[in-house]
Amino acid sequence: MTTTPDKYSILLSRCAGLAPVPTAVAHPCDVSSLTGALDAANLGLIAPILVGPEAKIRALAQEANLSLDNVAIVDAPHSHAAAARAVLAVRSGEAELLMKGSLHTDELLHEVASGANGLRTERRLSHVFAMDVPTYHKPLFITDAAVNIFPKLADKADIVRNAIDLVRALGIDTPKVAILAAVETVSEKMPSTIDAAALCKMADRGQIEGGLLDGPLAFDNAISAEAARVKGIHSPVAGDPDILLVPDLEAGNMLAKQLTFLAGAGAAGIVLGARVPIILTSRADTVRSRIGSCAIAVLLAHARRTRQNAEVL
Numbered sequence: 280m281t282t283t284p285d286k287y288s289i290l291l292s293r294c295a296g297l298a299p300v301p302t303a304v305a306h307p308c309d310v311s312s313l314t315g316a317l318d319a320a321n322l323g324l325i326a327p328i329l330v331g332p333e334a335k336i337r338a339l340a341q342e343a344n345l346s347l348d349n350v351a352i353v354d355a356p357h358s359h360a361a362a363a364r365a366v367l368a369v370r371s372g373e374a375e376l377l378m379k380g381s382l383h384t385d386e387l388l389h390e391v392a393s394g395a396n397g398l399r400t401e402r403r404l405s406h407v408f409a410m411d412v413p414t415y416h417k418p419l420f421i422t423d424a425a426v427n428i429f430p431k432l433a434d435k436a437d438i439v440r441n442a443i444d445l446v447r448a449l450g451i452d453t454p455k456v457a458i459l460a461a462v463e464t465v466s467e468k469m470p471s472t473i474d475a476a477a478l479c480k481m482a483d484r485g486q487i488e489g490g491l492l493d494g495p496l497a498f499d500n501a502i503s504a505e506a507a508r509v510k511g512i513h514s515p516v517a518g519d520p521d522i523l524l525v526p527d528l529e530a531g532n533m534l535a536k537q538l539t540f541l542a543g544a545g546a547a548g549i550v551l552g553a554r555v556p557i558i559l560t561s562r563a564d565t566v567r568s569r570i571g572s573c574a575i576a577v578l579l580a581h582a583r584r585t586r587q588n589a590e591v592l
Contacts, residue, residue: 286411286418287545287571290449291322293578299326300375300580302558302573305365305387306331306358307380310343315560315569316378317345324573328374330355330365358382362390366398369555375580378558378573384425391553402552403427403437406559407445408535409575411545415502419538420446420454420522424531425559426550432474435524436487439478441551442522443490448582449575457501457520458494459530463512465495471526478524491516494524498534547571549579556580 302325307313313336316327329336329347333354340347353368355361362382368374377398379387391398406425409418422442427434439456446454458475465472475494482492493516500507504518525531538544545568550557556576560569 287547287567287574290571290574290578293450294324294574297323297577297581299323300577301326301328301373302376302378302576303328303330303365303368303374304378305380306355306361306382308332308335308339308358309381310339311564311569312380312560313339313345314343315564315566315573316380317347317350318566319570319573320350322570322573324570324577325376325378327351327378328353328365328368330368331358331361331380332356358386362387363396366390366393366396369398370396374555375583376555376558376576377553378576379560384559387557388426388550391550391557398553398555400552400554402441403430403434404550404552405438405441406548406550407442408531409547409549409571410535410538411547411571412538413543417521418449419520421531421535422522422524424525424528424535425548426528428528430527432477435474435478436481437552439490439492439522439524440487442524443487445549445551445575445579446521447489448579451521454490454521455516455519456490456492456494456522456524457496457516458492458524459498459501460495460526461497463495463497463500463510469495471495474526475524490522493517498523545571547575549575555583 304316304327319325320327328351330353333352355364405423408421423438460471465476472495479492481487493514507517539546548559556579558572558576
């Protein structure tokens with residue numbers, strides 16, 4: 280198979296000339312999370328506001344030979360307080376993005392989802408992996424592989440709406456969405472196939488807008504036009520999806536990690552459905568994946584500014 284160019288470099292090129300976005304970084308208290316935030320700052324993507332134990336952050340930076348010159352630090356005694364203060368920074372307008380540091384994902388998202396003090400909207404929170412798969416011809420977005428464990432039909436509708444909004448903000452007018460299942464036929468024995476059929480009909484009726492949906496599709500005929508042809512599937516999505524909607528978190532998590540560790544894919548991660556994008560990274564992420572996550576969030580933040588300005592006018 281032939282390989283395609285680095286998709287994350289394309290994202291970075293689209294960020295060129297954009298102003299750094301103020302970003303609250305919750306508890307960056309290990310080398311990887313602190314380095315990720317500072318690397319993104321050095322590339323001009325974000326203006327980080329480091330929220331956590333100041334003495335610990337400064338000691339860590341000194342030990343790792345990282346410069347904190349001109350970097351804002353907000354002292355918070357522990358990870359829980361850091362999560363709450365980082366969310367407050369977004370609510371108060373100090374920051375336009377939220378970035379996970381070395382605290383657990385659940386701890387940060389608990390504050391995001393915390394009633395009147397959080398960042399919830401009418402949408403369900405969901406996670407998207409933006410994958411750079413060397414053997415696939417364009418970026419591939421997998422959702423949801425990190426937040427919703429066993430999503431119901433209404434949850435999946437929000438998950439796909441979030442992903443469509445993301446991909447459209449990145450410049451693809453009508454994203455193609457493949458709704459994955461084990462088979463490509465509808466069966467009462469497999470609830471995921473019934474959900475897939477219902478989501479497609481919801482799109483037909485205008486309940487899900489902005490994307491082109493098809494499913495159920497098995498992974499082979501979702502990704503391979505030839506596999507779809509052999510099975511007699513006629514679909515504008517098969518062989519060319521932008522988004523893969525998985526049936527549950529376990530399937531999505533395994534798919535994303537298989538692509539990462541067996542196919543050499545990059546995996547940038549972001550949480551959607553809150554008031555602002557949430558940059559969600561892991562200690563196992565490469566620098567390239569961390570930067571890709573930041574670049575996506577920056578493009579979303581600037582798209583949000585443009586939309587808000589247009590609404591004012």
